[in-house]
Amino acid sequence: MSHSERRVASPCVNICALDDEDICIGCQRTAAEITRWNWLDDEERRTVLARCHERARASGQLL
Template identity: 40%
Template sequence: MKARISLLAQRAAQVLAEPMPHVPSPCLSVCVMDPKTDMCSGCWRSLEEIGAWSRMPDEAKRQVWQRIQQRLTGNGDAC
């Protein structure tokens, strides 16, 4: 679990540091919703964020990455 969180944190830092023409999805193909946090245990997104991802402009996707980074920093052991 900690390895997955570490990988996601590294990806978040990379996505937020580099201007990319297309923001990559944070999906790690785990796809299990944690009933305590209402977040995916793999990518730390909410169902709303997951469902809207394909329709979001890149700036909104970067904002999701920022929220993921905040969630990981504030709740690193919650998942």
């Protein structure tokens, strides 16, 4: 990766609290996804972000 390329950024919004299913109410990542985030490559990060989006949609957080 060159210096001009950036890694896929964390979806953290500093609302860090897990619900009963161990999913963060702020970013919609699971506890395991949060823990592993720094070791994921960009493709894996995009996959996690897609799952977060689907979780947010399913929970009614997205219109």
